[in-house]
Amino acid sequence: MQSRTPAARPGRPRSATADAAILAATREALVELGWSKLTLQDVATRAGVAKTTLYRRWAGKNELVVDAVAELFDELRLPDAGSLAADIEGVVLQFAALLDRPECRSGLMAVVAESTRDEPLRERIRASVVERQKRLVVEGRARAQARGELPPESDPEETARTIDLTFDMVAGAVVHRTLVSGKPADGPWIRSFIRVLLLGLSAPA
Amino acid sequence: MQSRTPAARPGRPRSATADAAILAATREALVELGWSKLTLQDVATRAGVAKTTLYRRWAGKNELVVDAVAELFDELRLPDAGSLAADIEGVVLQFAALLDRPECRSGLMAVVAESTRDEPLRERIRASVVERQKRLVVEGRARAQARGELPPESDPEETARTIDLTFDMVAGAVVHRTLVSGKPADGPWIRSFIRVLLLGLSAPA
DNA sequence: AGCTTTCGCTACGACCCGTAGCGTAATGGC
DNA sequence: GCCATTACGCTACGGGTCGTAGCGAAAGCT
Structure with missing residues (x-):
């Protein structure tokens, strides 16, 4: 993602081993210290490199x-479980498991908070974390429409708005449940959430 | 909320004026510096008190x-707009306006991130911010059931779960839309959100 | 008055930040 | 193989914040 110059420059290339060690050390420090007490000094020592x-x-x-946390989101996959509800449940379970990891909890929200006053940082998060999640919504929605579980749409702008709305509702609810309410997004909660998401609050129990 | 001893202690009482000045100075510093660059040194100078x-x-x-931001949430009110959808729209508009203020954006998410490794802090946020919002959900739900817009429930545990779920879905979606996606939670978005919340994604457009 | 607590002020050691400069190691171009 | 170029480890630095301690003065309660 850095650019289209993989090795065009002369001179000694940067160590890919060091990169991996640094990102792993960052996650390790996030677990032990959290975001606010994490120092670059400490990360460098853990990774065995100079500050x-x-x-x-x-x-x-x-x-x-951001880079250290973004690697965690590579694991997210959209399983084909046969129905829209089951697909959502599979993805949300993975997402909830991610948010259960301390390096994710403390790191992700902190950088989102910082990004409110740092536009380049927001863009970095969007590209390396948010977009990766949103793609799951796009695929899941396409599958559901092909199965006839969701009403099709013709207007591309309306489609984009619906995808954005769905994404904010799903990710927002899981994050809020986990980090603000401080309760687990487990199976029973996810299933009741999906019921409301698909059928609405007005639907009878 | 501190205790049941308003002025039972002898000696010089703490200056309420200083308290207000400090909290106002904190919000001012949050706007200008953001959470990470805010220092207690700076806040003390702005407020005209010693560190x-x-x-x-x-x-x-x-x-x-937390205390500085919590004061902002005192403004939240539940308007009686005649219907559940209109009530929600009124509250969400206020909530979105709050999240639009820079002292709220940068401060709230940061302390939530910190609270993932600090249980007393989480409890402080819950008591002074979250609970205040959740009460709006409880009232709005009661009104809607009285008007017949929502199905009634008999099991108190089921009711509590539904309230928690509703709260996480509403607050989570608005926060995610505003802070993660970085787009405004304006009138059109709110109305499409309420449609999905009440009728579900499966409902035809 | 007398007691108690708060307040402003100063000072302190400890820590982290972000940068600069140096010598050395590793690679690509010729 | 040689050289230019870049990355790396190391050391050191000024500047800033942290959280605490100690002091004398101020302000309220009884």
């Missing part, structure tokens, strides 16, 4: 944590 | 910011 190496690759703590 | 006074009243930055 200056960190500053050569990342602008600061925020960018480093 | 040591801050440490006598608050354990640290997190607790101070």
Whole structure:
């Protein structure tokens, strides 16, 4: 994602091993210390590299944590469970498991908070974390429409709005349940959530 | 909320004026600096008090910011607009306006992130911010059931679960839309959100 | 008055930040 | 193989914040 110049430059290339060690050390420090007490000094020591190496690759703590957390979201997959409700349940279970990991809990919300006053950081989060999640919504929605479980749409703008709305409702509810209410997004909760999402609050129990 | 001892202690009482000045200065610093660059040094100077006074009243930055932000949530009211959809729209509009204020954006998410590794802080947020919002859901739900817009429930445990779910879905969606997706929770968005919330995604357009 | 608590002020050691400079290691171009 | 170029480890630095301690003065309660 850095650019289209994989190795066009002369000179000694950057160590990919160091990159992986630094990101792993960052997650380790997030687990033990949390975001606010995490220092680049400490991360460098854990990773076995010099502090200056960190500053050569990342602008600061925020960018480093975004990259470290973003790797976790690579694991998200959309299972084909046969029905829309089952597909959503599968994805949300994975998402809830991610939010259960301490390196994700403390890191993700912190950088989102920072991104409210840092537009480049917001864009970095959008590209490496949010977009990866939203793609699952797009695929799941396409499948459901093909199965006739969701009403089709013709207007592309209306479709984009519906996808955005669905994404904000699903991700927002799970995040709020987990991090604000502080209760687990487990199977029973997810199923009642999906019922409301698909049928609405007005539907009888 | 501190205890049942309003002025039972002898000696010089704490200055209520200083309290208000400190909380206002905290919000001002949040707007100008954001959470991560906010220092208690700076807040004390803005408020015209000594730094040591801050440490006598608050354990640290997190607790101070929670109290400063919590005051903003006092403004939330549940208007009686005649229908459930209109009531929700009124509340969500207020909530979106709150999240539009920079002192709220940067402060609220940051302390929520911190609360993932600080149980007392989580409880402080729950009591002074979350509970205040949830009460709006409880009232709105009661009104809607009285009007016959929502199915009644007999099991009190089931009722509590439904209220929690509704709260997480509403607050989560608005927060995610505003802070993660970075788009405004304006009138059109709110109305399409309410449609899905009440009728579900399966409902035809 | 006398007691108690708060307040402003100063000072302190500890820590982290972000950068600079140096010598050395590793690679690509010739 | 040689050289230019870049990455790396290391050390050191000024500047800033943290959280605490100690002091004398101020302000309220009884």
